[in-house]
Amino acid sequence: MKLNKLKTIMIAGLAMLALPALAQHEHHQQPAKDSTRHEMHDMKSMDHGNMEHMHHGDTTKMDHSKMQHAHQMTHSFSLSLPMTRNGSGTGWQPDATPMYAYMKHSNKWNYMLHGSVFLRYTSQNFNNKNKKGQESKFSVPNWFMGMAQRQVGKNGLLNIRAMVSLDRIFDGGAGYPLLFQSGESWNNVPLVDRQHPHDLVSELSLGYTQRINEQLDLTIYAGYPGEPALGPTAFMHRMSAFNNPDAVLGHHWQDATHITFGVVTAGIRYGMFKLEGSSFTGREPDENRFNFDKPRFDSYSYRLLFNPGANWAFQVSRAFIKSPERLHAHDDVTRTTASLQHSAQLGGENKWISSTLVWGKNAGNHKGNSVLAESNVQLNKWAVYGRYEWVQKSYNDLLEQPSDIPEYSTNAGISAFTLGINRQLFSFANTLVQAGGQLSFHHINEYNSYFRNSYGKNPMSGQVYLRLTPGLMKM
16 A cells, blocks of 8 residues: 555544544543542541541641552552553553542552453354355453552552453464454464454563652563553553454554563653663464463563643554564564554543554564554443554465465555444443444455455454443542
């Protein structure tokens, strides 16, 4: 695809994100310092000794900083930022991003648990009988993340995270059907038209941040597995994809490094900017989803994060990835990404909009560009969401290469547009039970007949689902 066409897609995506932002400029959330206070927990969490001092007017014996941070959770890697800025790994989201999670406070520690379970039936390429990728299946995409943090002294912050997924147990080694998806393998065969399962242990990380002053933080993060400083917030953690069970088609062009067996990241934040660098294992997880892969630390990345206000988060990043695919061990990838995220309140209880625009490019193996634009509009119990994707995939990514037609190894542009709707049925113990469905329309922007002969004309996919997720945290 020509460069000017790619620019047109990017501009259209930016316009799509900008319109809701302009329409809702009067409904911004409160500034960061106000958005992290949990007044309900402050009185409940305060220990008896401190209450006695307050009753007797002797507040001078209380350490104000300890009292403040014992009863509220801050950002994972800064005592000066709100927890709503937490993305995946060490990444940032807008401060105005809503959070759906369970939270508990103790004397020194703050705990959070969030996750999602989709019980769904999906049907791929249902309008092209006997064509490639046609499959229907019950599947259970799922993930759970726990986090614990505590203040160390006056300016130190310790953060521990663990993330697990039962994908391998519920959906098998080949994962779930997803038309035009590619990446990783099962039984030494590349996975095509399927999304691979995630590892049982998808993150086990430790982070420490030293606050120099309100504007300056120094952070060190280590994960086995963990996520390097590369790409946007991973798709399952983005609120713009909150109600969509599917991975993005550009996953291995944008955010596939969110599970890396061995990563160390150093970062420095100054004001609204953060600069990070990582050393990590380039090889993607192997087919055994229950083990811990060998750490290699053979790849590196760097990323610049920029949050100019409560509603916006930008990032640009680049990485040299050594031998990411086990079946193509001699192929390295240079990946470049840029993204913006927007979140805003719409006024009223549980009413918000969140949008994301991502560009990712691979040079080397799986070379080509990818573009994604997605939004979720939450209107209390109802939600409407959409996703547009365009990704360049080679003949080798999707089809068996004909030995006598080498020219068909060039890239084909795949477009996908998804529209979905979601409704909360009921809730219990701060847990939401939702029902939803979505429909995807695909188009192959390629003039050779091999792709269309294999997949048919304008393949369509659909699904219906029930979902369990924690309720909205009230700030």
